[in-house]
Amino acid sequence: MELIKKYQDIFCGKFNSLKFLKDPPELYEPIDYALSAGGKRIRPVLTVMICDFFGNNFEDALNPAIAIEIFHNFTLVHDDIMDDAPIRRGKSTVYKKYDINTAILSGDTMFAKAYEFVTLTREDKLPAVLKVFTKTAMEVCEGQQYDMNFETQQDVSLEEYLLMIKLKTAVLMGASLKIGAIMGGANEEQSSLIFEFGEEVGMVFQLQDDLLDTFGDESTFGKRVGGDILDCKKTYLYVKAMEKLSTEKSELLLKVYHDKNMSEDLKISKVQELFREAGVIEDCKVLMNKHHVNSMKALESINLKPEYKQVLSNFAESLLVRDF
Amino acid sequence: MELIKKYQDIFCGKFNSLKFLKDPPELYEPIDYALSAGGKRIRPVLTVMICDFFGNNFEDALNPAIAIEIFHNFTLVHDDIMDDAPIRRGKSTVYKKYDINTAILSGDTMFAKAYEFVTLTREDKLPAVLKVFTKTAMEVCEGQQYDMNFETQQDVSLEEYLLMIKLKTAVLMGASLKIGAIMGGANEEQSSLIFEFGEEVGMVFQLQDDLLDTFGDESTFGKRVGGDILDCKKTYLYVKAMEKLSTEKSELLLKVYHDKNMSEDLKISKVQELFREAGVIEDCKVLMNKHHVNSMKALESINLKPEYKQVLSNFAESLLVRDF
DSSP: OHHHHHHHHHHHHHHHTOOOOOSSHHHHHHHHHHHTSOOOOHHHHHHHHHHHHHHSOTHHHHHHHHHHHHHHHHHHHHHHHHTTOOEETTEEOHHHHSOHHHHHHHHHHHHHHHHHHHHTSOTTTHHHHHHHHHHHHHHHHHHHHHHHHHHHOSOOOHHHHHHHHIIIIIHHHHHHHHHHHHHTTOOHHHHHHHHHHHHHHHHHHHHHHHHHHHHSOHHHHOSOTTHHHHTTOOOHHHHHHHHHSOHHHHHHHHHHHTOSSSOHHHHHHHHHHHHHHHTHHHHHHHHHHHHHHHHHHHHHTOOSOHHHHHHHHHHHHHHHHOOO | OHHHHHHHHHHHHHHHTOOOOOSSHHHHHHHHHHHTSOOOOHHHHHHHHHHHHHHSOTHHHHHHHHHHHHHHHHHHHHHHHHTTOOEETTEEOHHHHSOHHHHHHHHHHHHHHHHHHHHTSOTTTHHHHHHHHHHHHHHHHHHHHHHHHHHHOSOOOHHHHHHHHIIIIIHHHHHHHHHHHHHTTOOHHHHHHHHHHHHHHHHHHHHHHHHHHHHSOHHHHOSOTTHHHHTTOOOHHHHHHHHHSOHHHHHHHHHHHTOSSSOHHHHHHHHHHHHHHHTHHHHHHHHHHHHHHHHHHHHHTOOSOHHHHHHHHHHHHHHHHOOO
């Protein structure tokens, strides 16, 4: 992970030097607040790194990488309104700190700002980058819509769930890598393979996230364990358990999941028990592994130096076993 | 106006043939609803027309024109949430018909969709179009922020007011024309002049809108006269009247404007009276005329056939005297 760290320093050095404050402050202060909240900046770091791996020209990837990071944060600002989420990365979300209108308009401006950085992409690469970026933006919106639908949708099939996390999470990981590859001069076939790698890795990431949210160690995970359960989220574990459990047990899960009178701790432990009973932790790990294998298959056909492929492979591996 | 009608038919023919419905319907139905609500489509029609005037190649302008129309409607969908506006063009606004979350996410998707059409711009023109489009998007957001600020800001200066309408309304008119000119092959100097023409025309348009909202004829204007007054909007008339009236009278205007107990009709007529007393109708017309003269000055230096310049001049004139 040493090499990733190098690109993290490069990207964060650049990103932190940007000034987002200007007039009117009512619009740009919330943007500055949202963008300086931190986070791992994993997507843009991958963009910069892959560009350098392919073309030894990481500077060319900086502007599109910034665009990706701003876009990602824009989606968080708006999602937090829709999900009624008060806290993000230990701080008040934008709409809580300011208000809904501010969060809407500052978010819109961030979306435009992301395109401002896309616009700064080298002209010969601009059409290709713009196309991937825009397609991804649409898909992320579609993913968020499916996620919102699930809140009121009784039966969510596994297929629907997997489509949702693909759109909401995985494609942006794929696109971050693909845009880096394009900037590094990779051809269409190679860029598509790196997209596939990223998308598969993104699936692993989200499935692991579902698992950690319910069975993680609070001290390393950094969020309250059981949050998804308390929010009645239709996670992989829930969807799969509903599919596998007997009618009687699945009705019990449904009842416990939506019981408004049960204490939080009891609800979490009861749901955890039913998930264990259904054996969905193992299912989740099997599925993560399937996506991991897919990512490794895509990686195999990628024409990069072995040491670079090793970095990507280690990165994919790290998501499979992460506890943060 | 015959010639404008021709381009209106061309644009609307194309625009109405587009299919916006796809999965998930919860996301795309509101988009289809927002985009089929009609409106004059004046901005994209100008884009297509100017392109044809410069380059005799209107087809090249269709995709960027569609982008402009979708972007404009996206801003309306989000503005209506922020302004708490229940009705637009005689129909429920998106957030009223559906809900706020739907309006936020469908709006975001429209913004991305607008860029999808920008992406379809001829590659040789793409960087220039993308730059104008994105700069304009940022400015429109800034304009909306100033407009929101004015709701709670006690003193709004004339200068602040004019900056607000320039950003919120005029630059998009300018950009619609500029993008058309770029697509038609106009050089930088000519595209800038046409932008200036459009921006000045946009100022006239908005000032006339303020005037019609308070002193228009309801049957031709199509909206309730006095709406701005009831919404306590800081329009040109209000800002200028507050500047001109004696301390006593301006305090009265302030009081009447924010009186929550006065009947609507009485409030409107009292404010109209104070506006008349301040002489701000004439001031507004003088200012409109100043911007009209500016637009004609920009037009003078534009290298287009005299009959095309006449169309633009007639168009500008029509906004100056419109009663709709």
